[in-house]
Amino acid sequence: MKLLKKGAEADIYITSWNGQNSVLKIRKKKDYRVHSLDTRIRTLRTIREAKMLSEAKSFGITTPLVYFVDEKKCKIYLQFIEGKLIRDLPAKKIIKTCKEIGKIVGLLHKNGVMHGDLTTSNFILSQKGLVILDFGLSQKTDKIDDYAIDLRLFKEVLNSAHAQIVDDAWTLFIQGYRKILGKNITEKIINQVLVIEKRGRYANVI
Ligand SMILES: Nc1ncnc2c1ncn2[C@@H]1O[C@H](COP(=O)(O)OP(=O)(O)O)[C@@H](O)[C@H]1O
Ligand SMILES: [Mg+2]
CATH class of the missing domain: 1.10.510.10 (Transferase(Phosphotransferase) domain 1)
Known part of the structure; x- marks a missing residue:
């Protein structure tokens, strides 16, 4: 797994998912937030992101495919977009x-x-x-x-x-x-x- 970007909100890795090139987006713990609130925010954003990436396709917009979502660990595996x-x-x-x-x-x-x-x-x-x-x-x-x-x-x-x-x-x-x-x-x-x-x-x- 190769680190692609360390962001303010998430870390992005290049990896694979069932043999496909994939991007793993992990929303990290923020120590400056109250723990329970932090968990809620990260989970909400993870779910929201996965949902909207899929929903946007129905409007005719191209987004990466969502391969897998781990709500508990705030992880999303996405299709790697070359470009x-x-x-x-x-x-x-x-x-x-x-x-x-x-x-x-x-x-x-x-x-x-x-x-x-x-x-x-x-x-x-x-x-x-x-x-x-x-x-x-x-x-x-x-x-x-x-x-x-x-x-x-x-x-x-x-x-x-x-x-x-x-x-x-x-x-x-x-x-x-x-x-x-x-x-x-x-x-x-x-x-x-x-x-x-x-x-x-x-x-x-x-
Ligand atoms: N599916 C993807 N395919 C290729 N590159 C990606 C993909 N998702 C994210 N990236 C790369 O990682 C960067 C950060 O991802 P992004 O989802 O925008 O998270 P952040 O919240 O950190 O901005 C993007 O600007 C892009 O360079
Ligand atoms: Mg971004």
Whole structure:
């Protein structure tokens, strides 16, 4: 078993599952949390992730297959997706991919799911197309504000990690998103993103 990534929330290993290349995601104990609460949070996120990875497929979104879930140990075995993280692609390719990312996020929202962690490290460009990962913070919701929070985070990630392309990337993202959700709802949600941004700015000033 090879360690692929030590994350803030989980450790990711490359391993195999029934002869298939697999990724093992283990949510680790956090000593700064009260033990019982920590167990609850890790179990909840593990179950939620497995459930949403599978459910998203029914919306026509590509996610890794879930091979096995060990709720007690907070472990998930996933299909290994070969490809490159969007974060690591050349700038031009990131811009192009943003339209497809917008469509995927649009499909999630159209089906009442907020992803909760829309970063460019949670999408892999594989030979079979774009794959979305990391549903541990996802939620079922029908609130415009929640969808706006997803968009706001993605915009913030573009702003900080991909500052030189943020304008083009954001424009294409919204184009893809609008294709799925339509003009009216998209406008409402973008307006809400602006409201959240203003809120943030005032919070910083005070
Ligand atoms: N199914 C997978 N196939 C290939 N790589 C993966 C897979 N799942 C996760 N990874 C890699 O591990 C990283 C972290 O996984 P992720 O599920 O996003 O957990 P975290 O909560 O730590 O961000 C991803 O950015 C990606 O590089
Ligand atoms: Mg992640």
